[in-house]
Amino acid sequence: MGDTIPIRDLRVEIFTVPTQTPESDGTLSWNKTTLVLVSITAGGKTGMGYTYADSSVATLINGTLAEKLRGEDALAIPRLWELQVSAIRNLGRPGICSMAISAVDIALWDLKARLLEVSLVDLWGAVRDSVEAYGSGGFTSYSLAQLEEQLGGWAAQGLPAVKMKVGTHPQQDPERVRAARHAIGPGVALFVDANGAYSRKQALGMAERFAAEGVCWFEEPVSSDDLDGLHLLRDRVPAPMEVAAGEYGYDQVYFQRMLQARAVDVLQADATRCAGFTGFFQANALCAAWELPLSAHTSPTLHGHIGCAAHRLRNVEYFHDHARIEHMFFEGALTPERGRLHPDRSRPGLGLELKRRDARRFAA
Numbered sequence: 163m164g165d166t167i168p169i170r171d172l173r174v175e176i177f178t179v180p181t182q183t184p185e186s187d188g189t190l191s192w193n194k195t196t197l198v199l200v201s202i203t204a205g206g207k208t209g210m211g212y213t214y215a216d217s218s219v220a221t222l223i224n225g226t227l228a229e230k231l232r233g234e235d236a237l238a239i240p241r242l243w244e245l246q247v248s249a250i251r252n253l254g255r256p257g258i259c260s261m262a263i264s265a266v267d268i269a270l271w272d273l274k275a276r277l278l279e280v281s282l283v284d285l286w287g288a289v290r291d292s293v294e295a296y297g298s299g300g301f302t303s304y305s306l307a308q309l310e311e312q313l314g315g316w317a318a319q320g321l322p323a324v325k326m327k328v329g330t331h332p333q334q335d336p337e338r339v340r341a342a343r344h345a346i347g348p349g350v351a352l353f354v355d356a357n358g359a360y361s362r363k364q365a366l367g368m369a370e371r372f373a374a375e376g377v378c379w380f381e382e383p384v385s386s387d388d389l390d391g392l393h394l395l396r397d398r399v400p401a402p403m404e405v406a407a408g409e410y411g412y413d414q415v416y417f418q419r420m421l422q423a424r425a426v427d428v429l430q431a432d433a434t435r436c437a438g439f440t441g442f443f444q445a446n447a448l449c450a451a452w453e454l455p456l457s458a459h460t461s462p463t464l465h466g467h468i469g470c471a472a473h474r475l476r477n478v479e480y481f482h483d484h485a486r487i488e489h490m491f492f493e494g495a496l497t498p499e500r501g502r503l504h505p506d507r508s509r510p511g512l513g514l515e516l517k518r519r520d521a522r523r524f525a526a
Contacts, residue, residue, distance in 0.1 A: 166235040167205040167277060172228045172266075174220045175199045176526035179487050186303040188329020188359025195483050196526075197491070198223070199516070200265040202273050204236035209273025209511060213265040213434040214461065214484065215258060217526055222262040226250060231266070236277065239270050243440045260412035260437045267438025268464060272511040281507040282439075286471035292502040293469030295462060296353065299482035300326025306341045312482070314345035321480070322501045323351035325379070328368070329359025336371045343375040353379035360384055362391045366398055373400040379428070381406045392425035404428050409459040411436050414444045421452045428476065432459035439468055449474040463488045466496045466503040467512060478503055491521045 177197045184193050198219045199212045213219060230245045246266060250259040275285045297316030300309050313324045326342050328335040335354075343352055354377050360368060365383035372380065380399060384391040386407045396405040408430035411417045417436075420426060431445035442458075449456040456474040458465035460481040469475045480498060488495040494513040496503045506513045 167237055168233050169202060169204045169231050169236050171201075171203040172223075172231060173201045173203075174223045174228075174265075175201075176217045176220050177491070177521055177524040178217075178526055179490070179524050181483060182486070183308075184303050185301040185483070186330055187301060187327040187355065188357040190357065191303070195487060197487060198261075198265055200269040202231075202236070202266070202269045204273060205277050207273060207276040209269045209271070209276055210514060210516065211265045211268025211270070211272060211438070212464075213261045213268075215261040215265075215434070219258050219262045219265070222250075222253075222258060223266060226253070227262060227266055236270065236273055239267070239274060239440065242270055243267055243437070247437070256412040256416070260441070261435055264434045264436065264438040264441070267440050268433065268512075271439050272514075275511040279510050281505060281509060281513060282467040282511055283470045283505050283507055286468070288470050289473045289475075290470050292499075292504040293466060293475060294322060294477040294501060295480040295498040295503050296323035296325060296351070296477055297321045297482075298325040298353075298355075298460070298479045300324070300342065302327045302330035302338075306338065309338060310341055310345035313342050316480075317346040317350045319498070320501045321350070321498060323353055323379070323477070325353035325355055325381070325479070327357065328354045329356040332360065332364060332368070335368060339372055339375050339377065348376070351379070352377050353381065355381035356383050358382045358385035358388075362388075362394060365391075365395055369395065369399040369403060373403055378402055379404050379406055381430075382409075386410055386420075389420060389423035389425045392420075393423055396425060396427055406430055406457060408445075408457075409435070411445065413437065413441070414448060417445050417448050421448060421454065426454070428455050428457050430457045430459045432461065433464055433468060434461050435459075442468055443472065446472040446474050460484050461488075462503060463492065463494075463496045463514065464512070467505045469503065470505060491517055493517060 404427035455476040
């Protein structure tokens with residue numbers, strides 16, 4: 163191959179997929195999801211990466227990032243990552259800039275593994291052969307019947323835990339949690355996610371009521387920007403309930419501040435937001451330093467591979483919207499087997515191939 167393999171082309175595509183029904187959580191409602199797909203070619207191979215973001219991410223990639231990468235060595239991912247971070251210095255690291263870097267970084271890792279003809283798990287080195295998945299949905303827009311059907315279905319499929327949204331109508335949340343517990347039975351762990359909808363005192367009161375139904379994971383009981391509030395909840399919720407947050411982390415400074423504040427029992431990170439797999443491994447290193455577990459937020463197919471290589475990783479969120487889109491768009495998308503995601507190590511890279519004919523109708 164020679165000493166370097168120059169990047170020849172970088173392509174960005176936008177796809178917008180309507181949700182099956184209107185969806186909402188404690189602080190937001192939506193009816194569509196946008197996927198920004200990046201394809202990078204070098205050495206006769208093409209790697210793919212993506213993020214779930216606004217279409218403006220594509221503009222940033224096509225302009226600011228692509229011009230820095232063409233002609234550079236496709237194998238030198240740490241250098242390529244630093245070039246991108248430097249390029250957005252005056253634009254601000256959090257938000258769409260980190261999401262743009264995420265899609266590119268994931269595509270570069272996929273490309274490198276394809277060039278070396280190994281799976282991503284084997285490129286990084288496996289800690290485990292599979293990673294635990296938990297079902298995630300239970301939107302506050304769902305009726306009780308819809309909630310019970312979705313969560314109960316995941317429990318019947320063997321997922322060890324399920325997560326539901328709370329916070330839109332706090333007065334209804336205890337009843338909804340009771341319905342969820344009835345649907346999944348006593349042997350499945352029940353998680354709740356308020357997306358920062360509660361005040362501190364509300365969250366403390368809800369924690370007591372949720373504990374009576376065996377809730378063991380309270381995600382963003384208050385805003386993730388309220389580190390003192392998260393710390394208060396972490397110290398005060400009934401054992402063995404854990405407080406989790408971190409999905410809005412775009413860089414390692416965010417994660418470091420959250421850990422220094424002792425704000426969480428479990429740190430969350432999202433490779434489609436925190437500057438790709440490179441940024442995710444930085445979050446993993448911080449968790450190692452603080453001796454805390456790491457949880458992967460959404461995008462289950464992307465996180466299946468890194469979940470088997472990041473040694474602090476506890477579980478991957480099998481999020482309804484993203485799991486649905488990944489199976490619609492990609493051959494090789496991961497489905498839990500006996501509650502775990504098993505990356506296909508016989509296929510190079512992420513093991514994904516775009517179903518272009520199926521995806522075309524959603525192209526922006």
